[in-house]
Each structure stands twice: as C-alpha cells, then as structure tokens.
Amino acid sequence: xxxxxxxxxxxxxxxxxxxxxxxxxxxxxxxxxxxxxxxxxxxxxxxxxxxxxxxxxxxxxxxxxxxxxxxxxxxxxxxxxxxxxxxxxxxxxxxxxxxxxxxxxxxxxxxxxxxxxxxxxxxxxxxxxxxxxxxxxxxxxxxxxxxxxxxxxxxxxxxxxxxxxxxxxxxxxxxxxxxxxxxxxxxxxxxxxxxxxxxxxxxxxxxxxxxxxxxxxxxxxxxxxxxxxxxxxxxxxxxxxxxxxxxxxxxxxxxxxxxxxxxxxxxxxxxxxxxxxxxxxxxxxxxxxxxxxxxxxxxxxxxxxxxxxxxxxxxxxxxxxxxxxxxxxxxxxxxxxxxxxxxxxxxxxxxxxxxxxxxxxxxxxxxxxxxxxxxxxxxxxxxxxxxxxxxxxxxxxxxxxxxxxxxxxxxxxxxxxxxxxxxxxxxxxxxxxxxxxxxxxxxxxxxxxxxxxxxxxxxxxxxxxxxxxxxxxxxxxxxxxxxxxxxxxxxxxxxxxxxxxxxxxxxxxxxxxxxxxxxxxxxxxxxxxxxxxxxxxxxxxxxxxxxxxxxxxxxxxxxxxxxxxxxxxxxxxxxxxxxxxxxxxxxxxxxxxxxxxxxxxxxxxxxxxxx
Amino acid sequence: xxxxxxxxxxxxxxxxxxxxxxxxxxxxxxxxxxxxxxxxxxxxxxxxxxxxxxxxxxxxxxxxxxxxxxxxxxxxxxxxxxxxxxxxxxxxxxxxxxxxxxxxxxxxxxxxxxxxxxxxxxxxxxxxxxxxxxxxxxxxxxxxxxxxxxxxxxxxxxxxxxxxxxxxxxxxxxxxxxxxxxxxxxxxxxxxxxxxxxxxxxxxxxxxxxxxxxxxxxxxxxxxxxxxxxxxxxxxxxxxxxxxxxxxxxxxxxxxxxxxxxxxxxxxxxxxxxxxxxxxxxxxxxxxxxxxxxxxxxxxxxxxxxxxxxxxxxxxxxxxxxxxxxxxxxxxxxxxxxxxxxxxxxxxxxxxxxxxxxxxxxxxxxxxxxxxx
Numbered sequence: 001x002x003x004x005x006x007x008x009x010x011x012x013x014x015x016x017x018x019x020x021x022x023x024x025x026x027x028x029x030x031x032x033x034x035x036x037x038x039x040x041x042x043x044x045x046x047x048x049x050x051x052x053x054x055x056x057x058x059x060x061x062x063x064x065x066x067x068x069x070x071x072x073x074x075x076x077x078x079x080x081x082x083x084x085x086x087x088x089x090x091x092x093x094x095x096x097x098x099x100x101x102x103x104x105x106x107x108x109x110x111x112x113x114x115x116x117x118x119x120x121x122x123x124x125x126x127x128x129x130x131x132x133x134x135x136x137x138x139x140x141x142x143x144x145x146x147x148x149x150x151x152x153x154x155x156x157x158x159x160x161x162x163x164x165x166x167x168x169x170x171x172x173x174x175x176x177x178x179x180x181x182x183x184x185x186x187x188x189x190x191x192x193x194x195x196x197x198x199x200x201x202x203x204x205x206x207x208x209x210x211x212x213x214x215x216x217x218x219x220x221x222x223x224x225x226x227x228x229x230x231x232x233x234x235x236x237x238x239x240x241x242x243x244x245x246x247x248x249x250x251x252x253x254x255x256x257x258x259x260x261x262x263x264x265x266x267x268x269x270x271x272x273x274x275x276x277x278x279x280x281x282x283x284x285x286x287x288x289x290x291x292x293x294x295x296x297x298x299x300x301x302x303x304x305x306x307x308x309x310x311x312x313x314x315x316x317x318x319x320x321x322x323x324x325x326x327x328x329x330x331x332x333x334x335x336x337x338x339x340x341x342x343x344x345x346x347x348x349x350x351x352x353x354x355x356x357x358x359x360x361x362x363x364x365x366x367x368x369x370x371x372x373x374x375x376x377x378x379x380x381x382x383x384x385x386x387x388x389x390x391x392x393x394x395x396x397x398x399x400x401x402x403x404x405x406x407x408x409x410x411x412x413x414x415x416x417x418x419x420x421x422x423x424x425x426x427x428x429x430x431x432x433x434x435x436x437x438x439x440x441x442x443x444x445x446x447x448x449x450x451x452x453x454x455x456x457x458x459x460x461x462x463x464x465x466x467x468x469x470x471x472x473x474x475x476x477x478x479x480x481x482x483x484x485x486x487x488x489x490x491x492x493x494x495x496x497x498x499x500x501x502x503x504x505x506x507x508x509x510x511x512x513x514x515x516x517x518x519x520x521x522x523x524x525x526x527x528x529x530x531x532x533x534x535x536x537x538x539x540x541x542x543x544x545x546x547x548x549x550x551x552x553x554x555x556x557x558x559x560x561x562x563x564x565x566x567x568x569x570x571x572x573x574x575x576x577x578x579x580x581x582x583x584x585x586x587x588x589x590x591x592x593x594x595x596x597x598x599x600x601x602x603x604x605x606x607x608x609x610x611x
Numbered sequence: 612x613x614x615x616x617x618x619x620x621x622x623x624x625x626x627x628x629x630x631x632x633x634x635x636x637x638x639x640x641x642x643x644x645x646x647x648x649x650x651x652x653x654x655x656x657x658x659x660x661x662x663x664x665x666x667x668x669x670x671x672x673x674x675x676x677x678x679x680x681x682x683x684x685x686x687x688x689x690x691x692x693x694x695x696x697x698x699x700x701x702x703x704x705x706x707x708x709x710x711x712x713x714x715x716x717x718x719x720x721x722x723x724x725x726x727x728x729x730x731x732x733x734x735x736x737x738x739x740x741x742x743x744x745x746x747x748x749x750x751x752x753x754x755x756x757x758x759x760x761x762x763x764x765x766x767x768x769x770x771x772x773x774x775x776x777x778x779x780x781x782x783x784x785x786x787x788x789x790x791x792x793x794x795x796x797x798x799x800x801x802x803x804x805x806x807x808x809x810x811x812x813x814x815x816x817x818x819x820x821x822x823x824x825x826x827x828x829x830x831x832x833x834x835x836x837x838x839x840x841x842x843x844x845x846x847x848x849x850x851x852x853x854x855x856x857x858x859x860x861x862x863x864x865x866x867x868x869x870x871x872x873x874x875x876x877x878x879x880x881x882x883x884x885x886x887x888x889x890x891x892x893x894x895x896x897x898x899x900x901x902x903x904x905x906x907x908x909x910x911x912x913x914x915x916x917x918x919x920x921x922x923x924x925x926x927x928x929x930x931x932x933x934x935x936x937x938x939x940x941x942x943x944x945x946x947x948x949x950x951x952x953x954x955x956x957x958x959x960x961x962x963x964x965x966x967x968x969x970x971x972x973x974x975x976x977x978x979x980x981x982x983x984x
Contacts, residue, residue, distance in 0.1 A: 118904070146664060146667065147664075147665040148664050151662075151663045151665070152662065172937070173725065174676070174725065177725045177726050178723075178726040178728060181721070181723055181728060182665070184721075185663040185665070185720065185721070185732075186663070187660065188724070211725050258807055319846055319847055324847060324848070324894055325846065325847055327845060327846055327847070327848070328846030330844070331843075331844035331845075332846070348835075349833055349834070349835060352833070352834035352835060352865075353833060353834050353864075353865040353866040354865075354934060356837075356845075356864075357864045357865050357866070357932070357933070357934075357937065358771050359847075359848050359894065359895060360770045360848055360864060360865075361769070361864070361932045361933070361980070362894060363706050363957075364932055364933040365933070365952065365959065365977050365978065366933075366955050366957075367933055367934070367935070367953055367955065367974070367978060368934065368935055368954050368955065369955055370858040371934055371955070372955040437957070439955055439956035439957045440956065447853070528973060607954075607956060
C-alpha cells in the first residue's frame with residue numbers, strides 16, 4: 001500500500017505508458033498517455049459514470065469502466081479482471097503506472113475556524129482552499145454569531161475535516177481555547193462513517209496547544225501543526241496544507257466507498273482534483289514567469305486559480321456551476337444579468353423553467369442554437385461571480401500595520417487589497433465542460449472576455465478536452481511527461497485580446513491601431529467604441545500591434561499613451577475589443593439585442609442560421 | 612463506446628425495494644429481523660444531545676478565569692433548573708452581590724479555568740425513527756437502524772420537496788394532460804396523497820394547504836410558483852427538509868407537462884391504496900429521487916420486475932428531457948453509432964425517436980431518459 005505522505009513516490013521502472021483518471025462528481029474521465037519517440041502524448045480517452053454511491057458504492061467500478069473504454073478504443077489490454085496490469089508486459093499489454101485525482105462524493109469539505117474573521121479566519125480559509133478543499137463555513141470569535149449559534153452550526157454541519165487557527169504565537173490563548181470548547185461541546189461528526197473520529201488540524205497559537213490537546217484530544221483525531229499566522233505580518237500555510245493532504249488520504253478517502261481499493265491500485269497518492277489543477281496552473285505561471293488567472297468551471301463548482309507576482313491563490317465557488325448548480329447562478333446573479341447576454345427575447349417564465357429543468361437533468365446538452373446561447377449567457381455570469389469571489393479572498397494580509405509617508409496622506413489605502421490586477425494579467429486559462437467543449441473555440445474566448453473583462457493586452461487559452469487534473473498529479477511523478485502532454489495536447493492557445501480601458505459613445509474613436517502580421521502585411525485602422533473585431537492569427541505566429549488611444553483612454557501606458565506590443569496568435573486569433581472598460585451593455589432591450597447581434601456576427605460566434 | 616448510460620426513472624407495478632432506515636447518531640434498534648413493520652411504527656430510537664449554552668462566568672462575575680471555581684455553587688455534572696443560582700460572589704457589602712442564574716434546565720457539562728466559561732447542556736431529546744414503508748425487517752444495523760424490504764408498486768419522480776409522509780392515494784383528475792385546479796381539491800382529501808395531471812397552479816397549492824393534503828403528485832409546476840411556495844429561489848437541488856404544508860412530487864419537470872401515461876395509469880390503478888411518499892431529492896452522482904411507494908401483499912403482486920440498468924435498446928420507451936421537444940414520449944427507432952452534428956454544431960451521439968403520431972426526431976442520447984420498469 002502507498003504511504004499516505006505528500007511526497008511523490010519512487011518509480012523503479014521507466015514510464016512509457018500511463019493511465020490517469022479523474023473521478024469527478026458525475027463522470028470518471030480516463031486518459032492514456034504514451035511515450036512516442038522522445039515525447040509523451042495523450043492518445044486515448046474514456047469516460048464512465050462515477051460510482052461512489054448506490055447501487056455500486058465503489059469508486060473503482062467507474063474507474064474500471066472508463067479504462068475499459070480506453071482498452072476498446074486503443075486495442076491495448078490494460079485490465080486483468082479488476083486489476084490494472086502494471087508495468088507493461090509488451091507493446092500492447094499493461095501500463096507502467098496508474099494515477100488518479102478525485103472530487104467524487106462532493107470533494108473534500110472542510111470547516112475552518114479562526115479568532116478574527118478577516119485575519120486568522122481568512123488565513124485558515126486560504127490554507128484549506130489551497131489544499132483543494134471546499135470551505136463550508138468559517139467560524140470566528142467575531143463572526144457575529146452567538147456562542148450557542150456557533151455550537152449549533154458545528155453540530156449540524158458534517159465536514160470531512162476541521163482546520164482550527166487563531167492567535168499569533170505568544171499572544172492571548174483565551175479565544176482559541178474558547179473555540180476549542182465550542183467544538184468539543186458540539187461533538188461534530190464526519191460526513192462519511194459514523195464510527196470514526198473527525199480529523200481536526202490545529203494550526204493556531206502554539207501556546208494554546210496543550211489546552212487544545214486536553215479539550216479535543218479525546219473527541220477528535222487531532223493533529224497539531226505550525227501556526228498558519230505565527231505573527232500578524234506573516235502567513236505560513238504550507239504545513240497546514242500538507243497536513244490536510246495527509247489526513248485526506250489517511251482518513252477521509254479511507255471512508256469513502258471503494259477508496260481503499262483505489263489507493264491500492266494507484267501508483268501515487270490520490271490528489272483532490274482542484275489541488276492537482278492548482279499544481280498545473282502554478283507550474284505554467286512559474287515556468288513562463290506569468291501573471292495568470294485559471295478557471296475550471298464544472299457542473300457543481302467553479303474553481304478559480306491565480307498567480308500574481310508569484311503568489312498562488314485558489315478559491316472554490318461551491319455553488320456556481322453549469323448543471324447541478326445552474327439554478328444557483330440564476331439565484332445569485334438575477335435574471336436580468338443573464339438576459340443581458342442573450343441576443344433575443346424570451347419570456348421570464350420559460351427561461352426559469354428551462355434553467356430548473358437543466359438543474360434536475362444535469363447531463364442534458366443544448367440541442368438548439370438558442371439553448372446554447374442561453375447556456376453561454378449563464379456561464380458568463382458564473383465565471384464573473386466566481387472571479388469576484390476570488391478577488392475578495394486573493395488579497396494581501398489584513399490587519400498588518402503599514403508604514404505611511406507624507407505622500408500617502410491622500411491615499412486611503414487599507415491593508416488586504418486584492419492581488420488581482422487585470423492590467424498586469426498575462427494569461428487566462430479556461431477549463432471545464434462549457435469552455436473545453438464549446439462547438440467553436442471563439443465561443444470560449446468571448447465567454448471569458450465578457451466575464452473577466454481583461455484590460456490592455458491579455459492572452460487566452462483553454463484545456464482541450466479537460467485533462468489538467470490528470471496532468472497535475474502526473475507532474476508530481478514525472479515533470480517531463482506532464483509538460484510534454486500539457487504543451488502538445490492539453491493547452492489550446494486561443495489568441496490575444498486587446499481591450500482599451502475607458503468609455504465613450506458608440507462610434508467615437510477609442511484608438512488608432514496598426515497591426516504588422518508575420519507575412520509583413522500591415523493593417524491600419526481605427527477602433528471605435530462599440531466595435532468588436534477579429535483578426536485571424538495562427539497558433540505560433542506573432543504580430544506587432546501598435547495602439548494609439550484617444551486622450552482619456554488607457555492601454556497600460558497611461559491615458560492617451562501609445563503602446564506597441566508583440567501579440568501571440570492561436571486557434572481564434574487577435575480580438576480588438578472596443579466595447580469599453582468597464583463593459584457596459586445598452587440598457588434598452590432592443591438596443592442591447594442589436595449590439596449583441598452585431599458583436600456576435602462580427603467575430604463569427606455562432607452559425608448564421610436565423611432563429 | 613462500451614456503455615451508453617442514460618439514467619431513467621422507475622415506474623413499475625411490482626417490485627421489491629429495500630430501504631435503509633438509519634439514525635443520525637447511535638441509539639437503540641426496536642425491532643428484530645423478520646418483524647413486519649408499518650410505515651408509522653418506530654423502528655429505532657436515539658437520544659439527541661440537548662442544546663449547549665455557554666456562559667462566561669469570569670466576565671459576569673468580574674474575576675479571573677482561573678478563580679471561577681471558587682464562586683461556583685454547581686459543579687461539573689450537577690443538574691440545574693432554569694433560574695437556579697449557578698455561581699455567586701461573596702462581597703462584604705450585600706448590595707454588591709452578583710448571582711448568576713442558569714438560563715436553562717439541564718446540567719453543567721464543563722467548567723473552563725482558561726476561558727472562564729461554563730457550558731450548560733439541556734436534557735436530551737428522544738428521536739424516533741419510523742419505518743416509512745410497510746414491510747419486513749431484513750437486516751439490523753446494531754445501534755444504527757434497520758433495512759426494511761417491501762413488495763410494492765414504485766414510481767420515481769424527477770424532483771420533489773418536503774419529507775416522508777403517508778396517506779391514501781386519490782386521483783383528482785381524469786386524464787394525465789389535465790391541470791389540477793383548486794376546485795378539484797376537496798375537503799375529504801385531507802391527509803391524502805392527491806394525484807394531478809399536467810400542471811399544478813399556485814392557487815391549487817394554496818387550496819391544498821388549506822385542506823391539509825399530505826402530498827401532491829403532478830407532472831409539472833412553474834419555477835416562479837415554486838419560488839413563491841418556498842419563499843426563496845432554490846439554488847441547488849438538495850431537498851427533503853422543506854416544510855410547506857405538504858410533500859410535492861413532480862413526475863416530469865418544470866412547466867406544463869402531461870404526466871407520462873404509464874405513470875398515470877399505474878397510480879390510477881392503485882387509487883384508494885395506502886402509499887408512502889418522500890419528496891427528498893438530491894441530484895448528484897447516485898441520485899436520490901422522490902418516490903411513491905404503494906405496498907402490496909403477496910397475493911396482490913403481479914410479476915416482479917427488478918429494474919435493470921443497461922444500455923438503450925431499439926423499441927425502448929423514452930422521454931425527451933430537453934427543449935425543444937421537452938416532455939414528449941416515444942419509442943427508440945434507430946441507434947446510429949457515428950457522431951452526428953446537431954444544430955449547435957456539436958458532434959454527439961444521437962438516437963431517433965418515433966412518436967405515437969408517427970413523427971420522428973433525432974435527439975442527442977444525453978437528452979432522453981428511459982422509462983424503466
């Protein structure tokens with residue numbers, strides 16, 4: 001059996017054929033990776049329903065079904081009954097390694113506690129989110145709830161794990177001990193299995209460790225680690241994150257149906273899906289020295305990742321998604337915000353009923369063009385809301401004293417500012433069904449541009465067929481294999497979006513531009529407000545764009561400043577977005593529909609078929 | 612592709628189901644293997660620990676946390692009555708005396724000299740777990756609950772709200788495409804499970820609540836009426852704990868959709884029989900769907916059919932579950948294996964459905980469900 005440590009395993013044979021699965025909440029996706037010549041390529045893909053719950057109650061059943069599909073497509077014999085043949089016996093039998101990620105059964109659900117909500121509470125939340133968890137509640141001494149309400153809340157929630165933080169090392173112990181007393185009184189029970197103790201990680205003031213051990217040692221599977229906020233000015237999340245991973249494997253996964261078998265089958269520790277995607281995002285950012293935002297929009301949740309100036313952050317919007325949670329997107333954003341992206345009229349009742357019908361039959365797909373456009377409208381809102389959520393958590397540390405000089409007198413800047421700076425953003429990476437499987441790549445690009453409103457020059461890409469989780473876990477074992485597949489088969493560069501910041505009336509000048517294409521062809525024109533233009537620019541090709549914006553318009557060099565940049569092509573090309581930032585759609589319904597229709601047809605977003 | 616998986620809803624006249632009845636925390640099982648149980652009979656019992664009330668005595672007495680033991684009248688484990696004195700100080704001048712009284716009846720669970728806090732716990736509350744269905748106990752899960760087996764007719768709905776309930780099944784409409792109007796809900800339907808047709812309007816919901824029906828089973832409702840009924844917009848389909856006055860089960864979906872003929876005929880055939888229903892819905896892998904269970908005796912039972920989940924076959928009865936033909940029911944007339952381009956430009960696996968009027972439509976395979984059973 002694999003030891004439940006966070007470190008990568010040692011492989012004693014060469015890796016030429018790898019099978020990887022991701023056990024999602026609905027489907028288990030398997031991919032086959034083979035070494036062809038000197039490089040690794042993703043060759044086949046299989047899919048089967050996830051089987052965590054009744055009637056199968058064994059996650060490995062879905063895994064074997066998905067692998068059986070790969071067997072059928074590739075002609076390679078991988079399974080021997082219920083076993084995966086490892087290592088390879090010959091060119092057509094077996095694989096060298098099997099690896100997996102999992103978010104089945106609702107993923108890793110955690111409750112976190114702190115003393116001050118926006119200080120240790122937020123640090124604990126960041127630690128849990130970074131480890132791939134869904135945070136179901138944040139309790140803090142100052143969260144506004146009365147003590148008995150806190151206890152009731154802990155009792156009714158059934159987390160997989162609790163992370164306790166609070167206090168700086170050497171500070172007062174009272175509040176953190178008080179929280180431990182509440183938890184002990186509530187006697188929280190884990191989500192899976194009635195017979196085992198709930199894993200609890202204590203990562204708070206080290207002076208309170210003896211008291212916390214005394215209060216919770218008997219009542220929970222307590223693990224003590226370093227303080228996540230040893231001093232106010234410093235966050236130390238890594239030790240707590242490692243403990244979360246270890247406990248996820250040792251406790252939580254052992255309780256989920258069939259996971260013990262899955263752990264035995266796998267040649268490396270099973271990773272929570274979002275943690276694996278996070279590894280990939282962080283690797284891209286570090287390798288190419290980029291500031292990036294990544295998003296994985298699924299059926300139930302939307303995960304957002306960001307790396308700005310080397311600082312990695314991840315958030316999960318647990319109830320923003322395109323199938324199970326689609327109705328919640330409507331509930332959170334409101335009908336008007338969805339309708340503003342739909343280029344036709346539809347009565348409210350019909351639309352509401354359609355969204356609810358998708359919620360209760362989450363596996364259905366749009367069959368008509370207007371249904372597709374409605375789903376794309378909803379996805380823009382899910383993406384937008386998830387980014388707002390991310391921005392609120394991806395911040396500097398709050399409560400830190402700042403040194404101010406006389407020049408700061410007029411700048412009322414508080415600590416804890418968001419790290420997300422859209423003007424400094426280099427790359428947006430999209431993943432998840434609605435983005436990976438959009439019938440036209442331009443649709444994915446425009447959805448992300450509309451939702452995120454990138455500023456200045458920004459490159460965009462998508463995960464070709466949703467394999468980032470697989471590659472995330474693979475990268476912990478074989479960096480080269482993961483990188484090869486990532487570059488050649490996973491990442492589809494869409495192109496670059498150029499968006500001037502500022503607003504103006506439709507038809508007014510936003511910027512004059514010149515594009516020098518790789519073949520020497522030059523295009524000189526004027527971008528007007530209300531324009532959306534697309535120039536094809538192939539993958540691997542670069543063009544030089546010079547933008548000379550109007551007086552009040554900014555493209556990164558200040559108002560009116562001319563900017564020349566080399567831009568990258570992709571499956572879509574170069575988009576010049578003159579719709580203004582912040583993007584404002586006409587309030588009048590007819591005008592809005594006319595504007596959407598004009599933009600959509602300008603970039604060839606949908607087939608020309610009339611509705 | 613080796614498997615073509617399409618989840619379906621079971622509508623079957625005779626089947627054997629098993630329902631696990633598990634307490635939320637360890638307790639006592641009240642029945643034995645082989646016992647016949649009724650739906651409203653307790654099968655297991657547990658004591659839910661009482662609510663906890665923290666009191667910060669150190670703050671209230673104005674003393675240091677490690678001194679509070681000196682002021683306590685009640686010790687750890689002692690029983691207390693509401694308003695009984697828990698702790699008091701002993702000042703030289705009587706006027707300055709502070710008495711801390713218990714806000715609840717219960718016992719002193721713990722006293723902390725670190726935080727100065729006392730935790731009081733109310734007495735436990737007895738929780739009885741009912742059988743839910745009429746049947747036989749086939750398995751005991753020690754301290755946790757039982758599994759009950761039941762020979763029954765089973766109808767799975769697509770979506771529901773409200774918990775488990777029981778009552779006599781009564782047909783309020785004559786045809787599956789008829790909407791359930793308020794005047795069809797009669798006072799003698801109190802405590803019964805009322806079956807409507809294609810649609811449940813908001814004013815009928817009001818009438819049903821007035822009358823006190825136990826449950827409503829209909830083809831569809833409008834989302835806006837559901838929102839009005841619940842008082843909020845349902846974001847995620849995890850239901851079962853709502854308390855709106857009755858349990859509601861939709862057999863088809865949102866909108867006005869005639870109940871499938873097969874479902875309507877089965878429920879009609881069992882009018883006046885006793886049924887157990889649950890609105891609990893959880894739409895995730897291994898879904899929980901709402902259900903209508905009509906227990907039968909051995910003599911009533913026809914041929915027992917255990918629903919088999921297999922691939923779609925020619926001739927299978929299927930329901931289309933996505934616009935533009937949402938709710939239509941027909942037979943599978945072709946199963947092409949190649950990917951087909953649909954109007955959205957996606958290339959997907961499709962099938963051909965023939966409707967009773969002879970018309971044929973090409974539908975993505977993911978957009979149908981097999982009517983099982």
